[in-house]
Amino acid sequence: MSADLRPETILAQAGGATDPETGAIVPPIHISSTYLRDPDNQYRKGFAYGRADNATVRQTEAVLASLEGAAGCLLFSSGMAAATSLFLAVPRPAHVVAPQVMYWGLRHWLLHDAPSHGLSVTLVDASNLDEIAAAVRPGETKLIWIETPANPLWNITDIKGTAEIAHAAGALLAVDSTVATPILSRPLAEGADVVMHSATKYLNGHSDVIAGALAFAAKDALYERAAGIRSHHGAILGPMEASLLMRGLRTLHLRVRSQSAAAMTIARHIAKHPQIEEVLYPGLETHPGHDVAARQMRGGFGGMLSIRVKGGEAAAIATAANVSVWKRATSLGGVESLIEHRASIEGEGTPCPPDLLRLSVGIEAVEDLIADLERALAAAVNQ
Numbered sequence: 001m002s003a004d005l006r007p008e009t010i011l012a013q014a015g016g017a018t019d020p021e022t023g024a025i026v027p028p029i030h031i032s033s034t035y036l037r038d039p040d041n042q043y044r045k046g047f048a049y050g051r052a053d054n055a056t057v058r059q060t061e062a063v064l065a066s067l068e069g070a071a072g073c074l075l076f077s078s079g080m081a082a083a084t085s086l087f088l089a090v091p092r093p094a095h096v097v098a099p100q101v102m103y104w105g106l107r108h109w110l111l112h113d114a115p116s117h118g119l120s121v122t123l124v125d126a127s128n129l130d131e132i133a134a135a136v137r138p139g140e141t142k143l144i145w146i147e148t149p150a151n152p153l154w155n156i157t158d159i160k161g162t163a164e165i166a167h168a169a170g171a172l173l174a175v176d177s178t179v180a181t182p183i184l185s186r187p188l189a190e191g192a193d194v195v196m197h198s199a200t201k202y203l204n205g206h207s208d209v210i211a212g213a214l215a216f217a218a219k220d221a222l223y224e225r226a227a228g229i230r231s232h233h234g235a236i237l238g239p240m241e242a243s244l245l246m247r248g249l250r251t252l253h254l255r256v257r258s259q260s261a262a263a264m265t266i267a268r269h270i271a272k273h274p275q276i277e278e279v280l281y282p283g284l285e286t287h288p289g290h291d292v293a294a295r296q297m298r299g300g301f302g303g304m305l306s307i308r309v310k311g312g313e314a315a316a317i318a319t320a321a322n323v324s325v326w327k328r329a330t331s332l333g334g335v336e337s338l339i340e341h342r343a344s345i346e347g348e349g350t351p352c353p354p355d356l357l358r359l360s361v362g363i364e365a366v367e368d369l370i371a372d373l374e375r376a377l378a379a380a381v382n383q
């Protein structure tokens with residue numbers, strides 16, 4: 001499709017790919033693990049073996065690359081596979097800087113596994129550019145990793161400011177943009193070098209695929225090393241999953257805009273509730289990252305918020321116990337709304353307060369979601 005089309009058009013038509021042989025509007029799923037060699041032993045069609053590459057995966061990658069304004073995109077078997085492959089693609093030994101508040105599984109990997117791979121890690125308050133700058137060691141720091149908005153407090157990091165700090169020190173900037181999605185944020189346009197997504201979340205949107213993505217500003221040596229790791233570690237996304245992901249992507253813009261608007265309505269409404277200690281949502285003027293978020297996000301602040309319930313951990317768990325429309329489950333970004341007591345998932349060392357419930361807003365009627373939450377808060381008091 002032509003490069004000047006808007007994201008909505010690219011998404012609805014899945015990049016415009018149709019099947020040249022049959023005219024099928026939905027492209028076929030390429031499930032072959034192996035490919036015919038030409039009689040002279042070449043692979044001129046560009047495919048040799050399914051662990052390295054796949055045509056269905058490539059189609060979905062092309063759509064994501066055009067959404068992010070990327071030179072190249074790689075799909076992985078999970079968000080964690082995408083993130084860890086990027087860290088392992090950095091020439092080591094290396095020092096990396098990452099946030100204290102971030103997706104807990106990756107923080108755990110950085111603290112416990114990354115050192116044995118030659119990565120030394122400094123965690124900082126990434127909502128503060130001065131702290132990021134102070135942690136960077138010129139010549140030694142090879143990568144700054146940020147997540148914005150960041151799980152589960154929805155801290156905001158200034159992407160442009162962090163890119164300047166990284167580049168001045170000869171380091172790269174990678175952004176976990178899972179929660180912002182390419183609909184609300186374009187980190188590469190703000191100066192980032194790589195964007196990572198857990199495609200399990202908003203990109204797929206239907207809670208039925210585990211997938212991850214890296215989108216690169218340049219198809220350079222880093223991209224090639226990440227592609228090599230994906231092939232050698234066997235971390236490519238399967239073609240069935242790539243096809244499901246493409247089906248989900250067709251409605252990404254509709255879902256994310258609806259979920260963002262509903263999250264804003266819920267945040268404003270529930271902030272006034274007498275049993276709520278605090279609402280954490282970057283769309284609220286009271287959120288410390290609101291101004292930066294308003295500058296670097298377009299069309300909404302995302303579908304994720306957290307609430308802190310008066311009465312501590314027991315009151316929060318009792319509230320989650322009494323919902324019926326919201327579903328008690330981990331993960332986020334699906335069409336169904338989820339609620340979760342985060343501290344009990346994240347365990348020791350979490351920056352998450354014990355009275356916090358994380359809400360992933362789906363596409364149900366917002367009135368039903370608010371009424372269910374109010375019913376659960378009332379029932380929790382009476383327990």
Ligand SMILES: *Cc1c(COP(=O)(O)O)cnc(C)c1O
Nearest residue numbers: 078079080103176178198200211
């Ligand atoms: C879920 C998630 C991940 C990990 O992705 P998986 O697909 O579960 O491996 C990374 N970052 C963020 C922000 C996430 O929400």
